[in-house]
Amino acid sequence: MYFQRFYDADLAQASYMLGCQKTGECLVVDPVRDIAQYLDEAKRQKLRVTHVTETHIHADYLSGSRELAKATGAKLLLSDEGGEDWHYTYDDGNRISLHDGETFMVGNVRLQALHTPGHTPEHMSFLVTDLPRGDTPSMILTGDFVFVGDLGRPDLLDEAAGGQDTRSTGARQMFASLRDKFLTLPDHVQVWPGHGSGSACGKTLGAVPTTTVGYERALSWWSKQVEQGDEEGFTQELLSGQPDAPLYYGRMKTENRDGPTLLGETKPLEELTIENIQARLAAGARLLDTRRKEEHHAAAPVGSIHIPDGGTLETWSGWLMTPEREVILLAPRDRAEGVRRRLWMVGLDHVIGFISTAEELETVSAQPISVRELSSHPDALILDVRTKTEYEGGHLPGARQLHAGRLPWALDTLPRDREIIVHCQGGARSAAAASLLRTEGFDVLELAGGYDAWAKTLNT
Numbered sequence: 001m002y003f004q005r006f007y008d009a010d011l012a013q014a015s016y017m018l019g020c021q022k023t024g025e026c027l028v029v030d031p032v033r034d035i036a037q038y039l040d041e042a043k044r045q046k047l048r049v050t051h052v053t054e055t056h057i058h059a060d061y062l063s064g065s066r067e068l069a070k071a072t073g074a075k076l077l078l079s080d081e082g083g084e085d086w087h088y089t090y091d092d093g094n095r096i097s098l099h100d101g102e103t104f105m106v107g108n109v110r111l112q113a114l115h116t117p118g119h120t121p122e123h124m125s126f127l128v129t130d131l132p133r134g135d136t137p138s139m140i141l142t143g144d145f146v147f148v149g150d151l152g153r154p155d156l157l158d159e160a161a162g163g164q165d166t167r168s169t170g171a172r173q174m175f176a177s178l179r180d181k182f183l184t185l186p187d188h189v190q191v192w193p194g195h196g197s198g199s200a201c202g203k204t205l206g207a208v209p210t211t212t213v214g215y216e217r218a219l220s221w222w223s224k225q226v227e228q229g230d231e232e233g234f235t236q237e238l239l240s241g242q243p244d245a246p247l248y249y250g251r252m253k254t255e256n257r258d259g260p261t262l263l264g265e266t267k268p269l270e271e272l273t274i275e276n277i278q279a280r281l282a283a284g285a286r287l288l289d290t291r292r293k294e295e296h297h298a299a300a301p302v303g304s305i306h307i308p309d310g311g312t313l314e315t316w317s318g319w320l321m322t323p324e325r326e327v328i329l330l331a332p333r334d335r336a337e338g339v340r341r342r343l344w345m346v347g348l349d350h351v352i353g354f355i356s357t358a359e360e361l362e363t364v365s366a367q368p369i370s371v372r373e374l375s376s377h378p379d380a381l382i383l384d385v386r387t388k389t390e391y392e393g394g395h396l397p398g399a400r401q402l403h404a405g406r407l408p409w410a411l412d413t414l415p416r417d418r419e420i421i422v423h424c425q426g427g428a429r430s431a432a433a434a435s436l437l438r439t440e441g442f443d444v445l446e447l448a449g450g451y452d453a454w455a456k457t458l459n460t
Contacts, residue, residue, distance in 0.1 A: 020107020055143025118174025187214025
């Protein structure tokens with residue numbers, strides 16, 4: 001059996017390829033939309049992508065399952081469990097519905113679909129058996145069911161997708177899935193989850209890529225509660241302290257359920273003239289400034305959103321941008337195409353071109369103010385764009401907490417007749433959030449160094 005993990009560090013998202021070298025067939029689980037990596041790997045291994053599946057309807061990124069199945073002619077296997085509200089609604093003629101306990105073969109590799117609701121109602125895990133080595137399963141692909149050291153959160157339908165009190169039902173389903181499915185497996189079975197540390201799909205995900213059933217049985221926070229039948233204690237612990245859910249998750253859920261738009265063949269990204277850019281911006285396009293924070297602060301292009309080309313580009317773009325607008329990139333020529341492909345992850349498909357320098361753009365200074373200067377702005381609203389957990393751990397007096405991932409949906413709750421001073425923990429998230437507010441016409445300043453800088457003054 002051939003096995004390969006693909007990992008996107010920004011969204012802390014894992015996808016997997018399993019293949020049979022004897023028959024040349026392979027399966028991809030939870031692919032992203034930039035499918036070239038799977039096609040290239042299959043070609044290197046002399047495999048054909050014959051099957052594509054996913055563990056559940058994803059909320060944090062736009063799935064590439066439809067794209068990959070369409071490009072390869074593969075069978076698309078999707079969960080048909082969980083009730084009508086969150087069934088997949090699209091079928092390109094290659095869809096096979098999966099039910100609990102059903103098995104399918106990829107060459108000589110057997111996969112069994114296990115319905116493991118909790119994170120979502122339709123969630124599937126896949127138990128893998130390499131038959132040439134024996135009839136004992138060797139691994140389970142758990143998606144957002146069991147992580148390393150944690151579990152998938154059951155509150156996302158409520159938090160981001162318009163659900164009504166689904167979290168308690170999800171927590172009870174998670175308890176049953178652990179009791180009846182996961183803990184019945186042999187200890188040696190390897191666990192390969194859909195996310196790692198940094199994902200908002202759980203609270204305290206481990207940084208290592210894999211674990212085992214036995215290790216989680218022995219050391220996880222939840223195993224004793226499940227084995228002792230303490231459903232109430234389990235539910236309280238699972239639901240408490242979950243991170244803020246970015247509201248773009250609701251859009252991802254709906255698009256993944258109904259079928260992500262197919263990208264197909266794409267043309268190379270065009271470098272635009274300043275005249276073209278000005279016309280597009282006047283018509284409503286967004287300029288995405290991907291330079292370093294210091295460069296943006298020194299010369300912020302008017303009307304731009306600042307999200308640096310780094311480890312959080314996809315996440316923050318999902319937080320602050322919406323797919324309806326065209327996007328122009330301010331990015332070096334050798335980075336523009338890579339940025340465009342990363343934006344596909346969160347459904348921002350309408351990147352129409354790029355400009356490699358800000359020299360011809362109209363710019364303003366956006367330098368942050370220091371903690372000492374706060375007293376000169378006594379009437380300003382202090383806007384804390386960190387998570388609720390961070391805020392509860394300590395905050396500036398009188399500050400309002402509003403997670404940056406919810407900002408575009410809360411603009412009408414912010415004052416336009418007074419200054420807003422934005423801060424986060426150290427200054428990175430607030431630079432992005434402030435740029436959106438500035439573009440939307442608010443009177444905005446940033447606090448240099450964020451909460452860390454303010455807290456430091458208390459001890460000096």
